[in-house]
Amino acid sequence: MEDPTSTARPGGIVGVLAVAGIVAALMQTLVVPLIGELPQLLDTTASNASWVITATLLAGAVAMPVIGRLGDLYGKRRMLLACTVPLIAGSVVCALAGSLVPMVVGRGLQGVGMGMIPLGVSALRDLLPPERLGSSIALMSSSMGIGGALGLPVAAAVAENADWRLLFWGSAGLSVLVAVLIWRLVPGIPPRTRGRLDYVGVIGLGIGLVGLLLGVSKGADWGWTSGGILGLLATSAVAFVAWGWWELRAGDPLVDLRVTARPQVLLTNIASVVVGFAMYAQALIVPQLLQLPAATGYGLGQSMLAAGLWMAPSGLMMMLISPLGARLSAARGPKVTLFAGGLVIALGYGSSAVLLGSTWGLLVVTCICGVGVALAYGSMPALIMGAVPLSETASANSFNTLMRSIGTSVSAAVVGAVLSQMTMQVGGYSLPSEAGFRTGLMIGCGASLLAALLALTIPTRPSRPAPKHAAPVKRPATVPVGSSVG
Known part of the structure; x- marks a missing residue:
């Protein structure tokens, strides 16, 4: 104890x-x-x-x-x-x-x-x-x-x-x-x-994730049609199928797929992948725009330190907005907060169409996106924990965080592919073009809108299952315990 x-x-x-x-x-x-x-x-x-x-x-x-x-x-x-x-x-x-x-x-x-x-x-x-x-x-x-x-x-x-x-x-x-x-x-x-x-589940999930994430992250370097990348992705697909088969039959599964398949949990996890994608696209693009030489016509010539300082306020916005998002979830439900977060991130991307040419403009873009990310990220645990037993809150939240990570990995691959294909020559070097950056930002905008639409499909009346395999426990006597979310 x-x-x-x-x-x-x-x-x-x-x-x-x-x-x-x-x-x-x-x-x-x-x-x-x-x-x-x-x-x-x-x-x-x-x-x-x-x-x-x-x-x-x-x-x-x-x-x-x-x-x-x-x-x-x-x-x-x-x-x-x-x-x-x-x-x-x-x-x-x-x-x-x-x-x-x-x-x-x-x-x-x-x-x-x-x-x-x-x-x-x-x-x-x-x-x-x-x-x-x-x-x-x-x-x-x-x-x-x-x-x-x-x-x-x-x-x-x-x-x-x-x-x-x-x-x-x-x-x-x-x-x-x-x-x-x-x-x-x-x-x-x-x-x-x-x-x-579930050690077998750990090994199976590990093989599937390593194959998927390594294939996605190294696709641009190794070539998307190379034997190595195709082999990794194929191994990942086989491993996930085998892992799912095992988890449905295991007595103590690593991830209870029956709980994960509940509409509220499943749709929240899918939305998490899309929000992770949308969040990371601007995090990849904005630092490059800030640091590219002004001679390109669209770069802003900032140092790494200056670029970091221009992006730091977005983190502060997340900190300030998180409590407001919680109030919105309490008043209207976390589904509404997730929907609002997707729309705000899309607004941030949309504003880049007119704010792309200055440091202050990019500051506004990242702050708006930060507000949306705070709303969306803050709502996801409430949606997840409102639909899973107390005995599975940690594993369910960890799986949801994993979904966000998969979204960021896919975003890095897609945005990287766009920027590597849409280039221009500057001083003998091949650099991403302004059109490439704008395309990447619009892809992020589309992903944000998709996340908002997915939020609308999440059931509004979550089920309240009884705890599975929950042992009688003594709660800490000195700290009040909250037993429900949202």
Whole structure:
């Protein structure tokens, strides 16, 4: 049994878990300022250096549903603390790395630690009173966007003015701080279910995800019709079919596909893929527009640090809008909030048609998109947890976060393909053309509108299933427990 912290207060719990989510999300943008220098720093090729980013993506995608299931089985506080271990270890390994292999290993460990974000969202359901739950879940769910937006200028400032290794020593220190805060301020949460980890399901899902995400992320580099990419995608398809067959027959499945198939859960997960796609398109395009030389006629000639600072306000907007989104969900339902989020993201993309030529214009575009992302991301956990048993909240939220990650990966592949095909020559170099950037932004606009339409199809009266395999548990006596969402 985990030791509850007798002095815990709801405000402290929300603050700690939000900080934990933001620190975990920082790992996504930590190496962005170093991308151009990694081949020299690690004595490798540019193609091999891309594994520094790919490793985090793959490890996080595979780890999230596993960590979520472990949280349901063994306690969410225990697994939150466990997630800080790979964050700390990965940061230290990267800080000491002098070649590609240890850097990739360290980045993979950091990706595993990102499983604390959906785990923290589900922990709030166990620890908070109903009146505090909506706004807290919205803030925690938006932490991925907030951490990504705020992390870029900080990482750029360190990379430009100090030793790059300080980035990783700093992330290690922050991860230690998060571990201490969780240990001191987050009460023990007894397991919600009994059973064992589905190891066959873990392996099957891992093979399917690695094949899919690696095929999507490396398609442009290796060639979409190359044997390697086609083999990866085919292996992924076979693995997913076999995994689904196994999960439907397993006594303790990693992911309960029958629950996942409920209309509210299924449609929310599909919408999550599309919102992830829409969110990431502008995150790829805007930094390039800010940093391309002004000689192109559409680039704005900003440094990496300046570009990060221009994009940082979007993260602040997410933080400010999250509580408002929770109020909208409480008044009208999270389905309406998801619909509104999709429309606002589309508005942000649409505004780029007239705001593309200035730094202030791009600031407005990213802030509008940030508002939409905060609304959409904040509504998804409420929709998911309103339709799944208490015994499966962590695994269901982790699977939903995985859906967002798949959306961002597909977005990177599609936008990258568009920009690589629509180019112009500047000073002997091939650069994405203005038409390519505008096309990418309009694709993001279309995806946002599709997400809004999908939100309209989500059932308005969620079912309230009885907890599956839920063991009688003693709730933490000092912290009120919220038992419903939305």
